[in-house]
Amino acid sequence: MKGILICGEPKEKKITSVSKELITTGKGLSSVLDQSLDFLLIGEKCENAAIEAANLGVDRVLTVQGPGSSDLHPERLVAILAQVCKQNDPMVILLGQTDMGRDVAPRLAAKLGANVCMDCVDLVFDESSKELILTKPVYGGNAMAQWALKNHRQLVVTMRPRSEKPAEPDPSHKGRMESISIEFEETQIRTQLMETTCTEGKGIKLEEAKVIVAGGGGIGGSEGFGLIQELAVVLGAAVGITRVPSDENWMPKSLEIGQTGHMVSPNLYIAVGISGAPQHLSGCSHSKIIVAINKDPEASIFGMADFGIVGDYREVLPALIEKLKALKE
Amino acid sequence: MNIIVCIKQIQDPEIPASKFRLGADGKKVIPPEGIPPVINPYDEQAVELALRIKEKRGGQITILTIGEEGASRAVKHALAMGADEGILLQDLTFEGSDSLATAHILTRAIQKIEEFDLILCGRQAADWDEGLVGSILAENLELPLVTLAESADFIEDRWRVKRVILDGYQIFAAPSPAVLTVSHELGPPRLPSGWGIITASKKEIPVWDAKFIGTEPTQIGADASRKKLIKLFIPQRERKCDKIEGEKPEDATSRLVEKLRTAGVL
Structure with a gap:
C-alpha cells in the first residue's frame, strides 16, 4: 500500500468546496506519512475541474472519463473506484460525507475488505504511536469519539463537510495530470437509476x-x-x-x-x-x-x-x- | 412480499443534551436513569416502510436484532406496530461487535431465512451514527442496494425506490430481492395499537446463536474490531450569549441590529 487517494467531486467545471477541504486533510497526512497525494475525478468534461485541483498542491490528478457525475450511478462509481484502488493500492482513501460519499464509502470498503470510518471531523497521524487518529461525532452530536487505527490495513474515510479549511492554490507545487481508463463488467450494476430531480433549485444555496x-x-x-x-x-x-x-x-x-x-x-x-x-x-x-x-x-x-x-x-x-x-x- | 427488517435497540436519542453523560473512563456513555432504551428511530421508520408495503402487497414481516435478552423490547415494539415475527440473534461471541462484524452476523442469519423479497435497515443507528451495516450487508449478500430510501413499492417486477439526496431525490429500480436503507424523510412511524401490544406480548421470540447461524469467530466480537476507542468527549459548542430579555420587540431588535453591525455581519 502506498499513497493517499482523494475521491473528488466535480461540479460545474470546478471541484466542490468539500473536495478542497479533503485536499487540506490529505496534504496533512501525506506530509507526515511521507506519501504521495492523488486526487481522482470521475465524470465527463472534468478537464477544468482537474486543472483547478492540480493547482491546489496535490501530486497527481487522475481523471476517469464517464457520464456526467451528477447523475453518475453509485454502483458505477463503486465499480470504478474499486478498480482504481486495485491499480494504485492506496493506504488511505478519502471521500466527503456527501450524497456520493455516504453511499459509496461503505460499499467500497466492503469490496476492498478495507477498514472504514464515516463522517469524521478530524484525521491525523500520531507519530509517537504510529497510529491514525480519527475523530467523529456520535450520539447525534452529543459526543465525539476518537479512535486509533494501525495503518497496516487499507482505510476508507469520509470527512464531514466544513471540517477543514479548503486548500488554497499552491503555485510551487503543480500536480501532474493523468487520464486513466477503467473497465468493469456491466453485470456488476444491479440497480437502474431512472431519474434525478433537484427540488432546491431557486434561491441561494x-x-x-x-x-x-x-x-x-x-x-x-x-x-x-x-x-x-x-x-x-x-x-x-x-x-x-x-x-x-x-x-x-x-x-x-x-x-x-x-x-x-x-x-x-x-x-x-x-x-x-x-x-x-x-x-x-x-x-x-x-x-x-x-x-x-x-x-x-x-x-x-x-x-x-x-x-x-x-x-x-x-x-x-x-x-x-x-x-x-x-x-x- | 416477505420483508426482513434489521433493527437495533439503543439509548433514547431524544434525551435532552443536559442528561447526556459519559463514564469517568471516557469510554462509555452512561444510560440516563429512568429512561428505557428504545428501537433506533431510523429502524422504526424501516419497520413503518415494511408495514406500508405489506398493506399494499401483502406478505410477512420478520424482525431481526442482535443483542441480549433486553433487546427483545425493541423487537416487541416492532411486533406491536404490526410486524409478524421476531428473531433475536444472541451469543456471547457477538458482544462488542463493530459495524463490519454486525453485518457479518446479520448476513449469516439472513442466509438461514430462505425466502425474502426485501431487506430493510435504518439509514444509521442514532448512537454511533455510522451508516455502514445496511450497505455492507448488501455487499456480503451480493444483493442490489439503494440507500436513503424515502419510499418504496413493488411495481411490475421491480422495486421502485425514491432515494433522498441533499437537493432533491432520485428514483431507482431494483430487482428483487433488494436491500434498502431507510431515511427519516419517510415520515413519522405509526404508534403500536392496543391490540398490537397484546398480540406482541404473546409472541415467542426465537433465539438464534452463533453455532446455529454459522458465524466466523474471527469476524465477530470485540476482538475483531478494527478500531480502538481512545476516548469519548463532549464537544464544546458553548458561546457566551448576550441575551436581551424583557424588552419590547422594537427596543430588543434595535439593540440586536446595532450589535450585529458592530460585529460586522450586517
Whole structure:
C-alpha cells in the first residue's frame, strides 16, 4: 500500500468546496506519512475541474472519463473506484460525507475488505504511536469519539463537510495530470437509476449563503415560515429548517440543516424557534455569529448563541424586519 | 412480499443534551436513569416502510436484532406496530461487535431465512451514527442496494425506490430481492395499537446463536474490531450569549441590529 487517494467531486467545471477541504486533510497526512497525494475525478468534461485541483498542491490528478457525475450511478462509481484502488493500492482513501460519499464509502470498503470510518471531523497521524487518529461525532452530536487505527490495513474515510479549511492554490507545487481508463463488467450494476430531480433549485444555496435564517419546531406551522422568508428576503439570506418542520411537512425537506442534512457555516445564522438539539447544532455550529430568537429563556440554543432575544417570534420578527428595511433605505 | 427488517435497540436519542453523560473512563456513555432504551428511530421508520408495503402487497414481516435478552423490547415494539415475527440473534461471541462484524452476523442469519423479497435497515443507528451495516450487508449478500430510501413499492417486477439526496431525490429500480436503507424523510412511524401490544406480548421470540447461524469467530466480537476507542468527549459548542430579555420587540431588535453591525455581519 502506498499513497493517499482523494475521491473528488466535480461540479460545474470546478471541484466542490468539500473536495478542497479533503485536499487540506490529505496534504496533512501525506506530509507526515511521507506519501504521495492523488486526487481522482470521475465524470465527463472534468478537464477544468482537474486543472483547478492540480493547482491546489496535490501530486497527481487522475481523471476517469464517464457520464456526467451528477447523475453518475453509485454502483458505477463503486465499480470504478474499486478498480482504481486495485491499480494504485492506496493506504488511505478519502471521500466527503456527501450524497456520493455516504453511499459509496461503505460499499467500497466492503469490496476492498478495507477498514472504514464515516463522517469524521478530524484525521491525523500520531507519530509517537504510529497510529491514525480519527475523530467523529456520535450520539447525534452529543459526543465525539476518537479512535486509533494501525495503518497496516487499507482505510476508507469520509470527512464531514466544513471540517477543514479548503486548500488554497499552491503555485510551487503543480500536480501532474493523468487520464486513466477503467473497465468493469456491466453485470456488476444491479440497480437502474431512472431519474434525478433537484427540488432546491431557486434561491441561494445553503452551503454558499453568507446569512441564513432558520426556523424550528417553535414556528408551529407552515404559515409561520412566511415571516422567516420575509426576513430572509430583507437580509438576502437563505432559509433553513430543523428536523421538526421537515417531519411535519411545513417546509421542503431539502432545506434541513443538521447531521442528516446540510452542513453550513455562514457569517450570520439566525435561529428562530429552534430549541438547540445537538443533531441540528452539529450542522451549524461553525457559523461565525449565531443569533437565537426563542420565547423559552431556558432553551439550550441560547447557550450556543452569541446574541439572543427572548420573545415570541411573531412579535420579534416583524420588528426586526422593519428595522432592517429602515436601515436599507 | 416477505420483508426482513434489521433493527437495533439503543439509548433514547431524544434525551435532552443536559442528561447526556459519559463514564469517568471516557469510554462509555452512561444510560440516563429512568429512561428505557428504545428501537433506533431510523429502524422504526424501516419497520413503518415494511408495514406500508405489506398493506399494499401483502406478505410477512420478520424482525431481526442482535443483542441480549433486553433487546427483545425493541423487537416487541416492532411486533406491536404490526410486524409478524421476531428473531433475536444472541451469543456471547457477538458482544462488542463493530459495524463490519454486525453485518457479518446479520448476513449469516439472513442466509438461514430462505425466502425474502426485501431487506430493510435504518439509514444509521442514532448512537454511533455510522451508516455502514445496511450497505455492507448488501455487499456480503451480493444483493442490489439503494440507500436513503424515502419510499418504496413493488411495481411490475421491480422495486421502485425514491432515494433522498441533499437537493432533491432520485428514483431507482431494483430487482428483487433488494436491500434498502431507510431515511427519516419517510415520515413519522405509526404508534403500536392496543391490540398490537397484546398480540406482541404473546409472541415467542426465537433465539438464534452463533453455532446455529454459522458465524466466523474471527469476524465477530470485540476482538475483531478494527478500531480502538481512545476516548469519548463532549464537544464544546458553548458561546457566551448576550441575551436581551424583557424588552419590547422594537427596543430588543434595535439593540440586536446595532450589535450585529458592530460585529460586522450586517
